[in-house]
Amino acid sequence: MYSGDRGHRLCGRVTAFTILGSVITLLIAAIVAICILCSKPLIDVHIKNIRNVLASEAEMMLDLHVHAINPNIIAVQVSDLDVNIFAKSKHVGTGEFWRSRPQITRKDNRATPDRIDTLWRKPSAISARASNTVHQLDGVDEGTDPIDDPTADSQTMLLGQIFDFDSPLIFDPSPFRHHSLGSVGEVRLSRPGNSTAQGGSERWEHVLKYDFELIVRGVIRYSSPITSKVHSTKIEGSRLIHPGEGTDDVITRSRQR
Structure with missing residues (x-):
């Protein structure tokens, strides 16, 4: 009788420890699964559109419409980025062009955009000498090579760098169906x-007078919701801007002097 009771108690303890071990194992597995399902990077991140562009001499504002697949089980917020903003236009010109005319672009009170635009068609003697020197060093110039026109091809101007979203x-989240979902961030x-x-x-004021291509290129950075692991993904997009004209999703403004 005594041995039977002792055997039942021992069996009960073994069962209890087995159940407790199973619960702990399931709990650890659940925690690991949650960490895995909350630490995945975004998939197929790309700029779908650049909208609501407001451009002036003093400031530029725009909305980045970004699409991505979030395979995690909770939402992911992206607040940080590191992107360069460019303007591409045949009216950007080269650094050499602007260095050769400091008295026109910075000191002369008559340096209106119209006057600067006229000067584009009149390369300075400094630019001409520089171009001729390069040709002579190459051994190609025979006196018939034309001087490069800064407006002949599109040039790219770096407008600045942005590090966070307004x-x-x-x-x-879309952990199972993996749907590409969009979000809009203002910069x-x-x-x-x-x-x-x-x-x-x-230079920027001159570019604002004409159509130009606005280019956004860089990376976005975000942390996993649970593990705080930092991810970064490249993004790139462009939009043709028409100063003074409005469309459904692009509004561009420029201040005229």
């Missing part, structure tokens, strides 16, 4: 081109 991107750039390109504000 309003962050938020991607809802702002102060004093475009002021410290990144030769000619500064005058």
Whole structure:
């Protein structure tokens, strides 16, 4: 009788420890699964559109419409980025062009955009000598090579760099169906081109008079919701901007002097 009771108690303890071990194992497995399902990077991140562009001499604002697949079981928020903003236009010109005319673009009170535009068709003697020197060093110039026209081909001007969203991107979870979902983040750039390109504000003001291609290129950075692991993904997009004209999703403004 005594041996039977002792055997039942021992069997009960073994069963209890087995159940407890199973519960702990399931709990650990669940925690690991949650960590895995909450630490995956975004998939197929790309800029779908660039909208609501507001451009002036002093500031540029725009909305980045970004699409991505969020394979995690909770939403992912993106607040940080590191992107360069470019303007591509045949009216950008070269740094050499703007360096050769500091008295026109910075000191002369008559340096209106119209006057600068006229000067594009009159390369300076400094530019002409520089071009001829290069040809002579190459041994190609026979006196018939034309001087390069800075407006002949499109040039690219770096307007500045942006490091955070004014309003962050938020991607809802899609762990099973993997649907590509969109989110809109607003960014702002102060004093475009002021410290990144030769000619500064005058150069940007000149570009604003004409159609130009706005280019966004860089990376977005975000942390996994649970593990705080930092991920970064490249993004790139462009949009043709028409100053003074409005469309359904692009509004561009420029200040005229």
